[in-house]
Structures are given as C-alpha cells and as structure tokens.
Amino acid sequence: MTPTTRKRSLLLGTTSLLLITINAATLHAQEADQGFLGTLVLGESKRKVQTNTAVPQTTVDQDEIDDRQAGTVAELIDSVPGVSLVNGSTPQGSGINIRGFGANSTYGTDQKVAVQVDGANVGAEELYRIGTQLFTDPFLYKNVSVIRGTVGSFEYGSGIVGGVVRLETKDASDLTGGELGYVLGQTLGFSSNGNGLTSSTVLAWQPTQDMEFMLNYTWRDQDNQQDGNGDEIGNSAFTLPSGLLKAKYTFGENRDQSLTFSVTNTTSSERDVPYDTFTTTTDMFGNVDRDTTSRTAALTYNFNPADNNLLDLDVQLSYADQQIDQTYISGSSSLEGTPAGAGLLPLTNADHRYQTTKLSFKNTSLFDTNAVSHELRTGLELIRKERLNASSAYGGVDNRVAVYAVDDMRIGNAWTITPALRYETSEITGSTAPNDGVYDNDALMGGLSLRYAFDTGFAVFGSAAYTESLPIIDDLNNATLMARSEKAKTYELGASYDGIDLFRSGDSFAIKANLYKTELYDITSFTSGGSHLKSVDTEGFELEASYAMESGLYLDMNANITDGTQTAPDDTVSDWKNTAADSLRFTVGKKFGEELDLSWEVVANASTDVSGTETPGFGIHNLRATYIPQQGVLKDTQIRVGLENVFDRDYTPHLSTRSAPGRNLKLTLSRTF
Template identity: 85%
Template sequence: MTPTRKRTLLLGTTSLLLITINTAALHAQEADQGFLGTLVLGESKRKVQTDTAIPQTTVDQEEINDRQAGTVAQLIDSVPGVNLVNGSTPQGSGINIRGFGANSTYGTDQKVAVQIDGANVGAEELYRIGTQLFTDPFLYKNVNVIRGTVGSFEFGSGIVGGVVQLETKDASDLTGGELGHVLAQTLEFSSNGNGLTSSSVLAWQPTQDMEFLLNYTWRDQDNQQDGNGDDIGNSAFTLPSGLFKAKYTFGENHDQSLTFSATKTTSSERDVPYDTFITTTDMFGNVDRDIETSAATLTYNFNPEDNNLIDLDVQLSYADQQIDQTYIEGSSSLEGSAQEGQVRALTNADHRYRTTKLSFKNTSLFDTNTISHELRTGLELIRKKRLDANSATGGVDDRIAVYAVDDMRIGNAWTITPALRYETSEITGSTAPNDGVYDNDALMGGLSVRYAFDNGFAVFGSGAYTESLPILDDLNNAAYMTLSEKAKTYELGASYDGGDLFRSGDSFAIKANVYKTELSDVTSYTNGGRPSVNVDSIDTEGFELEASYAMESGLYLDMNANVTDGTQHLADGTQNDWRFTGADSLRFTVGKKFGEELDLSWEMVANASIEVNGTETAGFGVHNLRATYIPQQGVLKDTQIRVGLENVFDRDYTPHQSTRSAPGRNLKLTLSRTF
C-alpha cells in the first residue's frame, strides 16, 4: 500500500468516525439534554476505554476464558496495533505493537515492556530464540495493553511500542470473599495438534484477613497442521506452569496488606531447530533446549481511610529466565566449514537473565482551587544481571528511576496529565574487552489533554518523548554504550460513550486515535539486507479504532481496526519501508447473550495484503465461532462449557511478519467446574 493511499485511508476513516460520533451524540442529546451518567445496559465482550486519553485495552477474565487462547500472545492479538510473530506456540513467537517489539530475528527490541504483577520479565536480544514469554493464560485474570509512549512512564524508559501488564488471579476471585475453600478444575481439548490442557486451582480463605491460591496448569500440543493439511514443523510443545499467591490484610480498618505471588513455567525441547522461528532444520542445526522462567513479587500496601494523600505500594520483585542449550552433533550443514566455530558458540550458548526491582509508588488525591489531582509518584531501583554466554558478553545493568504522573481534572470537562520520568543507568561488563563501566541518564516526559463534553463525546491529544538507554546486549559494540535511542510520539483522538441511541436500553462506545512516532539515533536495527546498512531513523504512523454496541436483548457487536505505515531512513541517505510495519487489520464480532446462561458469537479477522520493500504478503480473512454455556441451576450448576471453532473454513494463510503458516481449522472444547 502506497503512503498516499495510507494517508487517504487515515483521513477517510477519521471522517467516518467523526460522522458516527456526531450522529450518536445527536441521538443522545435528543434522549437526554444532560449528562448520561453511568449506564447499566447490555454488555459486549470488551469495554472500550473511553474515559482516558491513553490508548489502552483491557482483556478481562471473561474474555480470557472466552478466547480459549493457548499462549499469552493469543490473548492480546485482538487489540488494535498488536501484531504477532507466529503466536500459536510459546517458542518462536513474539508480540509486536505499532511496529516495535518482537521480529523474526530477535524476540524483543526492548521497546515493548512486559510485566507480571509488576515484575519486569523477559530477556534481551537473543538471536532467533523468540520472545521468551513462557507462561500460561490460565494463570491470569486480566491483561492490560498500553499502546505507544504516553501512558508508559510509570513502567519504564524507551517504551515506544507499548506495555503488556499481566495480573495473576486472586483467591478471592473464586471464593467471592467468603470463608472456606473452592476447587476449580478445567480441561481443554483442541483438535489441531491434539492439544490437551489441564488447569487445577485451589483457593482457600481461612479468615477474612487471609487468602491463598495455588494453580497448576499443564499444556501439551503436537505439531499442528495448516489449512492445506501440511504439518507446521517445530510447533509441538509441552508447557507446565504454576502460580502461588497469598494475601494478608491487617492494620486499623484493614488499611494495610501484604501480597506475595510467584509464577514458574518450564519447557524442555529435544532435537529441535536452534532457530525457533522456522519449521525445519537450517544451517544452524538442532539443539536440546531447556527453559525455566519464574517471577515473584512481594507487595506492601498502606491506604489509610482518613488520609487521601497516602496510597503507598512498596514492591520487591524478582524475575529469572534461564535458557540452556546443547548442540546436536552433525545437525548443521556448516560443520567442517570456516563458520563451524561460530555456529557451535551460538547453539551451545546458555543464557540467564535475573532482574531484581525495588519500587515505591504513592498515589495522592487532593484539590488545589478548582483542580482535582490524582498524583502518582514513584522510585525504582532495578538491577539486571546477564550471564556470560559463548555468544554474548555478560554484565550488570543498575538503574535508578523516579517518575511523577498527575491526572488533573478541572470540573467534569478537562483532564490534563503531565508526566515525567528520570532514569540513570550504569552498565558493567564482566568479560574483557567489554568489561568497562558505562553511565547514561535521560529525562523523559509527556503531556495528554482530554476534553469531555456533557453528551458523552470527548476529544484528546498527547505528545510524549522517551529514550532507550543502552542495554547489556550493546556491550558487544562499545560505540553503542554511549548512545541512546530517542522517540517522539504525537496522538490525536476522539471518543463517545452513551446509551439509548437507537432503542431504549442500548449502549454504544467508540474510540479512535491517530498517532505518529519518530525514532532517531537508532542502534537496534540494520536494514536487514546484504550488505547491511545501519538505520538512522524510523517514522511510523497509524490509525486505531475500537467500538462496541450492545442491546438489552443480548445482541452485541465489537469491532477494532488498525491502519499503519512506516519508513526507515538509512545511514547511506536512502529510505525504504519500515520492514516491521504491521498489516492493516479489521476484527469484527457479532454475538447474542441469552441471559447469564448462553453466549453465541461469530468473529471475522481480516488482514489486508501488504508490500514491504518489494515483498508482498497476501491478505486473508478467517472466521471463528464461539459458544459458552453456563447453567444457572440443576446438576450442571457451577459448570462452564465452551466450544470454539477457529479458522472455520480451513483457510491456508501466513500473517505478515510470521515465519510459519497459521494453524488450520481447530475445534476447541473447554470444560470447567468449581467445587
């Protein structure tokens, strides 16, 4: 798609949005000249976050269950701006947001942050080993995705693509706060790859002040088949995961609490291609690979009822990822050549990343004249250690960060949010010649402004600046250790949220934003060609849309769309397409809820064809059917039955940026029961 056509489509879609919003606002004004207030009407699958200027989407427990996702990546692929590199397996997959994050060479570029209960997880730029996001969807009750930079300053520096926040389940989610214990058992079967998953949860609340949760999930899958019936090589996996969580509430008026959570996931693969992105063995040969990923957090909260200036969280978190690899003799075609030593160093490399973070965060509520403030301030002390590997230098990255974000509300109309983050970094290499000490620091910040009319309509805009300080992986290039990548992002958008538009009791929400990002002083990428040329700067722009409509009868519709474009400027003065630009996409769902018992839906997912630097990826449209049955009485009460049929017409396709064909038709059956 040409840049001119992209801009035309952006303008046309924006105009259509404004017409739709204005029409909805007119209906709302006819129904009620005053503020619509909080409406309890029909519900769709996903709530559109219309009350904030931040482009964010939350996938809650109900949608997590409904999607029957096999990986965390599949949980959020329905968020506009999110594109997956593969995605149906934990290995060889990755999360890309707005053109940044994972790609087919590295599992991450450090521009998308992933947190589990506040712990920073994941490794750095490991060559062809994927995203390293090994964990299971059954451990979590919601996933929040922030796109872009403006909402990221509480979570890290250098975040250009966005933030993925995973929150684990609590015992009280199952017990409902009542004393006693609840046992929940889930079995899930999938036809494509003979998938089998078992998730067992024990929630125990011995007193009103204490609660405990234990979850063990075991997930197994053989190689899947694509739409042509051909095996998708390297797509089999076995993934056991566990979660332990405890919370103790104490103090006057129960205003203090201690919460501990720990997750662990392991993966063992034997005689598989070193390159996790491919389906068959290549020149790198095969390896035995064992991966162990764990994260733990201990959080103290103090929130006195009589003091709105204090809502303090003190959190100590630890994340550990260990990847052990052993080369399979005779598996590489490069044995005996001049490159054999490099191949052995790469494929025999053991990697380990350990990240410890101590954070202090306080939220204060106060008024200054006509302005109401929600001020969030924080201090973070972060230490990341990387083990020496055959193919990469180890070291320690010590960081100190302070931040302040102030949501300032003026009446019911204006919300102005300035944000600042200052971060220092000291990286120490552990092996000569990369054993120096490198100090860097950066001041980052942004501003968002939102104006809400009294008819449910709102407009907003933001500007944000961030820097990616050097990382441990840059130790292999001393010149990079004094450079930071710099990014500016600008956004404009509008939203509407109201009800009683077309008939009594209906609800409608829509939110759209246009963004433009400029990344300069680039050190993370080359042009990907031969010979390679460094990339000086990258410009990306896009349009994101989310909408939902629901009626009291139970009928609902959800839609999101994404249009994007990108250009990379090379060191030799030339420019071409940004090769990690996502394809334009549209996702549409229509469904019907029959009370609390039955939910039936059809989902269409479509990607436009895209040509990047002369290489075209064909577009596609696939269809998914879902049914959820939750009996409210009788012998099946406390039982949930879900049936999903993905890729109904067995379409053979490969999404843009993926290195494998997508799975063909897949029938999923999930049975859940609480005792």
C-alpha cells in the first residue's frame, strides 16, 4: 500500500468515525433539551485533544510529564503526532524532528523548528555532527506545548516549517497552591538500563500573597545503556546537573501587575568521548573532551487591568547562552597526520558559543466590532544573536526586528477566522575577514485559518501559511546565500469532534484529524551532491483521539502518516532524506479514583524505505503505574513504576543513528513536606 493510499484509507475511516459521532451527539443533544439531567462527573484520559482551534497543537501537562518518567526533554514530546526523535534517550547526539524538519543525523538543527524556554529563544545553528544542545531537565518544567507546522508560529519566529516547542518552568504556587508558607519536595528516580539515578529537590516558598520563590536542583546520571540484544550502546552515558530559580511579585491596583524572573542552568562534562555525538564508537573524527553549558534567563512584566479588555501587556527581556568547549584528544583519530585529516583539528578543537538576547512587547486585546468578537495579539521583538568565531565556524552578530499581529475573529459560536502577519528584518555582520561584510534582509509572511463549529461538537477547519527563513550567521562564507531567503508554503485541512455522553452517561470523546502539505523552495539549508536542492515537498496526515469513561477506563491514540520528496538542481526527484516513519501510538488505562492509574502503551513504526535504504518497522510495549495515596502515612507521596520495551525488542528508529534502549524498569518516588 502506498503512502498516498494509506492516507486516503485512514482519512476515510476517520471521516466515517466523525460522522457517527455527529449523529450520536445530535441524539444526545435532543435528549438534553428535555430537561436538566444533573451534574455529570466525567472521566479523563492522559491528554486533552485541542479541538477548539485550527492550529495543530498538543500540550503535555504536569501530570503527563510525571507519568512518562522521561530522561530528556525530547522524550517528553515523542508521543506527539508528527514528532520524531533522533537518539532521544540522551541529551547529546539527540534532536527533535517535526514533520520531517529539525534535527537530522548531520546537524542538530536546520532552523525549521523553534525551541523556547519561558519565552527565551534557545538552540544553536548548524554545528557539524553535534546534536541540538537542548541540555536541560524535564523536572524543571510544568508543561510543554508543541505547535506543528507554520500557521500557529508567527508569534514565535520566522522560517518555522516543522513547528515550535515551548517549555514553561514550574512556579512556586504550583506546589503551595497559593497558600502562605513553604513546600519542600524530593524526588528520587531509578532506571535499570544504564543504572540511571536521578535526584530532584525543590523548595517553593510563598512568604506573602504577593511574593513567591522557587528553587530546584536536579542531578541526573546514567551509564551506557544496552539495546534489545544486550549489546552496549556506546556514547549513551551522561551526567547532567540542572537548576532553576524563579521568583514572582504581584502588585498594583487589584493585583493587576506582576514581575516574574526565571533562570535555568544545565551543564555537561564529557571526557574522551567521540567528537561525532551521533555515533556509538570512535570514528575518523576521533575523541574530544567536551564541556557544555546551557543557561536561560527571563524577566517578564505583565499588566492586565480588570477594567480594560484592550490591555493585557507582557514586556519580556530574555537571554539564552549555549557554550560548548572542546579539546581534541591527540592520537584518537586514524586520520591524524594524513592529508585527509588536515581539517580534523580545526573542526574537533573548536569552541562554540551562542548568545541570544531578546526584548519583546506583546499585547492581547479583547473587543467587538458589530457581530465579530476579536482576540487581537500584537507584538514587537528586538533580537540580537551573537556567535563566537570558531576555527570551524563563522562568527558574527545577527540583529533582528520583528512585528506581528494575530487576530482570532469569532462570529457567533460557529465561525473563527484568524489572519496572521509577521514582518522581520535582519542585519548580519561577520566578525572575521573575509566574511566580515554586512548583509541586510527582510521578509513579510503570514497565514489565514478558518474554522466552522457545528452545534453538535463537530468542527471543520483549514489554513494556508507562508514563511521565510532569513539568512543565518552560518552562511557568511557564501555571499549568494546571504542575499536570499528560503521560502515555504503550507496548506492544511482537518476536522474535529468533542463531546460528552456519546456512548454512555459520563463518558467523553475527542478526536482531531489533520491533513497537511508543505512546499519548501529557494533552498539554502539542504544539499545533494554538493549543490543546494531545488525544492522539498512533504505531506502527511495526523490524528489524535481520546476517550474516557466515568468508571475510570480511558483510551488515547495518535497516528502519523507522512511522505516527502526532494528535487535536485537537475530536476531529479527522489525521496526526502529526512522523512519520518509512519507511526501509531495507543494507550489503554484505568484510573481508580485519585489513587491509582494503570496503563499499557503500544508504540509502532512502519518500515521505511528512503531511496532504497530500508529501516525495519517495530512495535514495543510500555507499562506504567502511578500510586498516589490519599491518606495515611504515605499521603503526599507519589510512587511511579514504568517498564519500557517490555519484550526487550532490538530496534533502531528511523532517523536515529543508534539502537534504542532495551527493556528498562523505572521507579520514581516523590514526597512533599
């Protein structure tokens, strides 16, 4: 069955299911009109499907973050349709790929996926054979939001084709519940594969109603893991200490103003490890000593007066700093001393540093114009990125100014029309001759989404979006690339349903299906045979669904079918080299009140053939149990047990360069005082 046939089959099946739910929902609506039926206690699944928007967006909240017991941030979002990981079980040599863009086995990023921590833009540019450098810990965050594609991205950046990953750190009030005093929390985690050990200590203090402070220190350590065959996965060991400091002060008339400051810091120190972070053993590049520091800071002022719907202002100053110091281990490369190895030392002995400072102003206004209700979000961003000049990379400064406007216009309870515009200018100045010129570029981009909601809970939506990737500092050596931008168009079409009492009283069901097609052209990021590709065309189908019963039984499912082609300068068409595998993830579970949650998860990837290179498919099983006693001596204690890859399957996910870990038993104990 071809990818196109699979898409059509799945779409037809989904459409049929949506039509069935319309009829069922209509019958229940008619019954409800006969009189008030009383308060319903609805069941809940692990994840809420975002059916109230045309934007393909998924949010992983605190409960799911805790439940998944992820070792990396990437592992938090691998359950989102359209998201694929490159070696996701370690911070080094890993990356996030969304809809075929983002990380690959050569570079940790292609600038098509944006990552933000508390609004700060994080991540480096194209570092050869080094992963995304998203060094941080899941314990620092209370939710992660993933926006797929372009249409919802104009508030966060330009050139975003894959999507946006937004991480929000924890607040003290999340633990104190707004009550005065302090809460001390301690979490210990253990994993059998790699002898993993994690300790996370958090202190939340709220001395007054207007002041709150949060301090978190997390230390995570892991030895080399083993795959399903029992073979060691080289270069998979790491030690990762991370910290978070956050404070918030609320003031003003009716407490309508606030000032929030957050800072995160994560370090990694590796000794005598392969320079190529995507490999498991030493290769021709040899080994290095590598120290990595990743830190972010954000200061945010909010003014939201209760008597003025036109004003909800956020002013934020953010700073992100990624620093990588490397020292080549003499004699570790087989090419050392040969003509072929002459370029090794400048590459492997290079230090890298990226510093991004952003001052942003964002306001949300609520108002009506006749029959139209508006939620207008406007913003101004001043961004400065500084890249250290290295022996293997060009240094310089990229100064950008961006303005944007996104207006959610609602007509009654049915129509939502959302136009979005972003204009961005860039001035890049090289720091070292001969790449020390000044290059100016600008672009106007935008999109439009339409959504129509029926009274039955069924909705249909579609969107079109256009974006441009302005030149980056990494391209300073090529005057042609510095004078043109990379362009992309994305079209989407989908449907959703969200309703209660569908099959029985107290149940809830939500489903969202989305078709997309992206055209990338005037390419500056990808090459074939030494020349830049002419175009990349990708298309796919994404599905999210959840069902929960009042008894506690729940089901979660998401699926992703994708395909892509690339066109060379000579018009030769071949498979897009970064196409992700078709995937399906299904979870069935049962909640026993607030105390116990048991679930079984199946993860399956289809076999993938890209230009004659086949990656076998796989299916693995994960078991999870969460026990939260509500009374007795164990009250305020949480116990989580997970068994991943239950049958010890040996497999390598498509796009990854290492085997996936084999069976892994995880145990997490948490206690608040």
